[in-house]
Amino acid sequence: MKNPVLKSLFLLGIVSLALLLKADDETAVAVYAQGRELYLAGSYYDAAEKFEECRYHSSNPTIRANSLKAQLAAFRMCKLYYREFLLIEELLERYPDRVDCNELIAREFEIAQLFLNGYREPAFWIFRWIPYLLDVDRTEEIYNTALARAPYSEFAPAARMQLAIYHNRQGDQAKAIVQLREILDKHPQSNERKYALLALADGLFALSGRGDGDSRCINEAVELFTQFCREYPDATEVEFARNRLAQAKDVQAGKLFEIAEFYRKSGRSDVAERYLAQLMSRYPDSGSAAAAEQTLVDISTDYLPGPGAQSVEARYPDIRSYSIPDNAELLLISPRDDGSHFLLNVPDLKGEKLPGSNQGGR
Numbered sequence: 001m002k003n004p005v006l007k008s009l010f011l012l013g014i015v016s017l018a019l020l021l022k023a024d025d026e027t028a029v030a031v032y033a034q035g036r037e038l039y040l041a042g043s044y045y046d047a048a049e050k051f052e053e054c055r056y057h058s059s060n061p062t063i064r065a066n067s068l069k070a071q072l073a074a075f076r077m078c079k080l081y082y083r084e085f086l087l088i089e090e091l092l093e094r095y096p097d098r099v100d101c102n103e104l105i106a107r108e109f110e111i112a113q114l115f116l117n118g119y120r121e122p123a124f125w126i127f128r129w130i131p132y133l134l135d136v137d138r139t140e141e142i143y144n145t146a147l148a149r150a151p152y153s154e155f156a157p158a159a160r161m162q163l164a165i166y167h168n169r170q171g172d173q174a175k176a177i178v179q180l181r182e183i184l185d186k187h188p189q190s191n192e193r194k195y196a197l198l199a200l201a202d203g204l205f206a207l208s209g210r211g212d213g214d215s216r217c218i219n220e221a222v223e224l225f226t227q228f229c230r231e232y233p234d235a236t237e238v239e240f241a242r243n244r245l246a247q248a249k250d251v252q253a254g255k256l257f258e259i260a261e262f263y264r265k266s267g268r269s270d271v272a273e274r275y276l277a278q279l280m281s282r283y284p285d286s287g288s289a290a291a292a293e294q295t296l297v298d299i300s301t302d303y304l305p306g307p308g309a310q311s312v313e314a315r316y317p318d319i320r321s322y323s324i325p326d327n328a329e330l331l332l333i334s335p336r337d338d339g340s341h342f343l344l345n346v347p348d349l350k351g352e353k354l355p356g357s358n359q360g361g362r
Contacts, residue, residue, distance in 0.1 A: 028058035032067060039074055045125060048074035065095040081111045082121045082138050089145065108146035109155040115139040116162055139166055157183055157190035164199065177203050194228075198237055201225045205248055215255055222248045246315050253279050253286035260295065269299045
């Protein structure tokens with residue numbers, strides 16, 4: 001820079017900016033100290049506001065990152081877990097080199113679990129004492145965010161299973177199925193795979209009853225139930241899987257019978273005969289087998305009825321009954337839903353005289 005005046009002005013600007021930044025950093029440090037005093041005094045929400053103010057006084061990344069961490073801790077003490085989650089996201093986005101990313105992502109999964117278990121953040125801190133004035137459910141948002149950041153983490157299989165259960169409770173079977181497929185695809189060695197396989201099969205079975213024109217859902221459900229029974233023959237859920245498999249095959253047989261009936265009524269008995277023969281070959285013990293066989297006898301000149309199915313797979317679980325044992329100590333007392341040890345309410349008499357009792361002597 002040849003012009004000495006411009007050079008002097010440039011240097012003066014740099015010095016002024018440095019002094020200004022230094023002054024801002026000093027202000028930020030002072031505000032941070034105020035927030036720390038409030039935090040130690042137990043005024044966590046006020047401390048969080050001070051830590052937030054601190055960030056606006058300085059552009060220093062270290063000061064800003066430390067202020068975010070301090071505010072995060074203050075919100076955790078206030079049990080404002082969604083605000084804590086938002087700060088975790090800001091730290092991961094802006095200062096990933098200044099935090100333990102694994103620890104923060106693990107905390108996101110913990111916060112999602114809190115929301116799943118029923119936690120709701122107050123809509124307004126000043127009205128936090130009003131029990132029904134709450135923020136919306138953030139379960140899905142937090143789970144999806146954490147899974148997007150760590151799709152293959154050790155927490156992911158359980159998180160996806162919990163999210164699938166959540167969607168199922170909300171009545172959104174399609175979203176639940178997406179999470180179950182992710183478990184089977186991304187976590188084939190996890191403990192959740194077994195239950196994801198069974199839940200996916202059952203979910204597809206449920207969807208097949210709401211319009212399954214191409215039979216895609218019921219066909220896949222049959223494959224998955226069969227796979228579960230083959231891979232987990234000793235599982236306690238295998239009886240349920242076999243029952244569902246038999247029901248699913250009934251649905252497949254029913255679809256074949258509907259197609260056969262369509263062609264029979266259209267005058268295409270030859271095509272109807274092929275579908276009915278396929279039904280009898282694949283599903284001889286299905287609920288549609290008897291009607292299919294009778295229709296084959298009526299429309300076919302060379303069909304001979306077979307001996308029938310040798311064994312019929314159960315459609316419903318086997319409910320076992322037991323006689324009441326002679327020894328009363330073997331009886332199992334079933335508590336009520338409210339935690340009482342008795343099936344019926346036991347009135348609290350509070351010293352009142354029982355009808356027909358004699359309290360005059362011992």
